Amino acid sequence: MPRIPRGENGMGSRKLELILRHAAQEFADKGYEGASIRGISRSSGVSLSGLYYYVESKQKLLYLIQIHTFRTILAKLQTALRGATDPAKRLSILVHNHLEYFLRHPMEMKVLAHEDDALEGEYRKEVTEIKRRYYGVALEIFEELRRSGQARRVNPRVAVLSLFGMMNWIHTWHRPQVDPQAEALSEAMAEMFLHGVMNGHRVVREQHLSRSRGRLAVAARPAR
Amino acid sequence: MPRIPRGENGMGSRKLELILRHAAQEFADKGYEGASIRGISRSSGVSLSGLYYYVESKQKLLYLIQIHTFRTILAKLQTALRGATDPAKRLSILVHNHLEYFLRHPMEMKVLAHEDDALEGEYRKEVTEIKRRYYGVALEIFEELRRSGQARRVNPRVAVLSLFGMMNWIHTWHRPQVDPQAEALSEAMAEMFLHGVMNGHRVVREQHLSRSRGRLAVAARPAR
DNA sequence: CTTTGTGTCGAACGAACGTTCGACTCAGGG
């Protein structure tokens, strides 16, 4: 059998990935405190002490899951954003990217959304930092939207965090068999966020031209 | 000293209320699993075993907090709704009621939002039931909005749960010293939900270049 | 063959957990 080099550098052995997958599952199911290393050991098939050969503590397990998820989603976002200049388009790319990843990795996302403050010390600082960067991208896009005159005068912090609220709350209610998938869901949410839910004018009431729908709903509204 | 009758009926002795207050604090701080009965005992000043005289288990402690909060907020909502007929108005009443209570009782609300599935068996069923009733009221209002022709064609379930997402996510970011209070916040959110964030006029004028792109995401959508 | 380093594990440690139990206090009713 060939020896696998792997110098305990940041990169992942197969086994570490296995452990992290089952850990995410356990954390998602029972919450960080409710989860037990023994449970992760059992479900992953790695012995209790064998687990500590790969990860030095329960906290680090949570940290690794969170930081990896954030890094991945942020990298994907930056790639997807490349080339898009219209702020509204950029924003819907962000929503789509978020939900796409969200629905494809529900466990990891539940862990992100739910175990916000379980980490401590240095781990926590790092996760907070990357989260802030992610938030910063969204805020930046929103402010482009404002600058380009497309957005009404809304508290940007409230607007952006409300958008994240919409998106992150999904894990509490989304049933893959019943609810829209990433594509339709992100479209619906981006639209709701940008244009709202109301049809401001009866003018459009019969909606012959479905393409003007989204727009006119907004147009009826005074600049405030 | 006068004897206080109190027949262990549903109503609360002072001490039970004290315990529930500190329990909510502990649950909010550390999550249900992370919280310890011993911690609640310590912070409330009631001895460990004394606590069990009033509440038969940790689960029941969580149950009592959740059911009481939901009952209160639902009752307040039904009162506030009385007399309002315009669906848009009714919806903003719901938002205001929710956020008002939310910001006045942040710990209880964090427990509601966070410990969604910590309960089991009968306790869980009861809480799920009242939650469904609350959701039903919101859904009903949204469908009035649709029937009255004021709402666009949006998946009602997605719309309503997105609204709850916006509202319930607040506990992760709201800082009383920095962010708007209940009044302004609920106005902003109701408005965002109803009218969205975009300024329709400007879109029409300035979107020569980006228009087709910006629209695609929205207009390409079949009526569904 | 011996040494070395990586991987793996069973068994155990001390701490903390939710819950129970029996004893005690003390005011009110007989």
Place this chain on the structure above:
DNA sequence: CCCTGAGTCGAACGTTCGTTCGACACAAAG
């Protein structure tokens, strides 16, 4: 005066927790 029953508590029970430790397997290097 004694009995009753609500209220309170310290001490303990059995369990589970995160983590550690020493031993063993075994391929590669000497």
